Amino acid sequence: MIMVTADKNNDGLFKELFRHNGFEKAPTGFADRVMDTLEAEGSMAKESRWSWSGWWLWASIIFAFACLVGVLFFVDFSFMGGIFNGIEIDGSRVTHFVQYIGSGLVSAFEGYSFSSISITIVMAIGALVIADRLLRRKPKMGMNLI
Amino acid sequence: MMFRDDPYYIRLVLNGEASAYRGLVEKHQDLVYTIVHRIVTRAEEAEEVAQDVFVKAYHKLSDFKAEAKFSTWLYRIAYNTAVSHTRKKKVEFLAMDEEMIENHSDDEIQQEIMGLSKDEQSALIKSALSSLPRTDSLIISLYYYHGKDLEEISGIVDLSQNNVKVKLFRIRKKLLKEMNNLLDKNINTVA
Numbered sequence: 001m002i003m004v005t006a007d008k009n010n011d012g013l014f015k016e017l018f019r020h021n022g023f024e025k026a027p028t029g030f031a032d033r034v035m036d037t038l039e040a041e042g043s044m045a046k047e048s049r050w051s052w053s054g055w056w057l058w059a060s061i062i063f064a065f066a067c068l069v070g071v072l073f074f075v076d077f078s079f080m081g082g083i084f085n086g087i088e089i090d091g092s093r094v095t096h097f098v099q100y101i102g103s104g105l106v107s108a109f110e111g112y113s114f115s116s117i118s119i120t121i122v123m124a125i126g127a128l129v130i131a132d133r134l135l136r137r138k139p140k141m142g143m144n145l146i
Numbered sequence: 147m148m149f150r151d152d153p154y155y156i157r158l159v160l161n162g163e164a165s166a167y168r169g170l171v172e173k174h175q176d177l178v179y180t181i182v183h184r185i186v187t188r189a190e191e192a193e194e195v196a197q198d199v200f201v202k203a204y205h206k207l208s209d210f211k212a213e214a215k216f217s218t219w220l221y222r223i224a225y226n227t228a229v230s231h232t233r234k235k236k237v238e239f240l241a242m243d244e245e246m247i248e249n250h251s252d253d254e255i256q257q258e259i260m261g262l263s264k265d266e267q268s269a270l271i272k273s274a275l276s277s278l279p280r281t282d283s284l285i286i287s288l289y290y291y292h293g294k295d296l297e298e299i300s301g302i303v304d305l306s307q308n309n310v311k312v313k314l315f316r317i318r319k320k321l322l323k324e325m326n327n328l329l330d331k332n333i334n335t336v337a
Contacts, residue, residue, distance in 0.1 A: 010256060010318055010322055011318075013256050013259065013260075013322075014286070014290050014318060014321075015290055017259070017267055017271045017290075018271070018287070018290035018291040019290075019291075024176070024179050024180040024183045024184075024192075025176050025179065026175035026176050026178070026179040026193075026196065027179075027189075027193055030171075030175050030179070030193065030196070030197070031168055031171040031172045031175055033197060034171050034175075034197050034200045034201065035165075035167070035168050035171065037197060037201055038164070038167065038201060038204055041201070042164065
């Protein structure tokens with residue numbers, strides 16, 4: 001028999017009644033089944049997943065950037081004119097075509113003076129901004145569970 | 147079993163250690179299952195819906211705001227998922243016919259219940275709970291059995307704290323009178 005002090009809301013009675021009664025418990029192995037479901041989903045998502053957060057991605061970006069800087073500032077492109085000598089496209093000599101592109105680019109920036117360091121800094125900032133935008137995307141939850 | 151704080155597991159999961167989610171499942175599985183079972187009632191369906199709750203919560207974990215309480219957020223998902231499941235299945239929520247309630251004083255009813263054995267009390271309260279509307283049964287269980295406060299219950303069932311307080315008062319009355327009805331029926335059956 002339980003002893004309950006009478007109160008306006010019968011609070012004591014209900015506290016006693018609920019205290020002595022076991023209620024629902026999740027079935028045995030419930031957590032395993034949840035994790036299995038998630039793992040099954042994760043392995044399916046893994047096939048189409050491409051992570052932006054791996055160290056190798058950053059290494060690739062830095063390597064690609066270094067290559068770009070190397071190509072832009074340390075390779076002499078004067079040999080390009082000689083490569084296409086004698087080839088004609090639509091009646092024009094390719095040598096002239098390449099020269100037009102080169103001189104066009106030069107004239108576009110004529111009057112401005114850029115040092116290689118300032119161009120490198122601007123490009124590095126640009127690359128970091130782009131990488132940051134990409135990495136800020138919401139993380140996908142379909143990841144490996146093991 | 148000892149568990150760590152919810153933010154610990156959440157941080158691990160969001161950092162890519164998805165297996166840490168098991169900690170959250172094991173920590174909250176009983177209450178999630180209780181909430182779902184109170185609304186869905188059939189045990190097999192309740193397990194399936196409770197699993198959906200955890201899968202849904204896992205996918206939405208990156209949306210969870212750290213300033214909120216994870217348990218309230220999770221139980222709210224459980225409640226909403228269970229309610230929408232019953233709507234899909236067009237299960238009618240039980241409503242107690244208050245006209246059927248006989249007019250005895252609370253003290254009389256309480257005395258009668260106090261005279262029962264623990265097993266009889268257990269059967270009585272379970273039976274009375276099953277006659278309540280499902281959300282009411284959930285609210286009173288959260289309050290008395292799981293020790294949740296008004297603030298957390300209001301967060302789970304999406305009612306104001308005042309509303310929950312008024313509801314609790316009415317549920318207690320209903321439950322008490324339903325238990326009295328059940329006792330009367332038993333006495334009449336024996337007689």
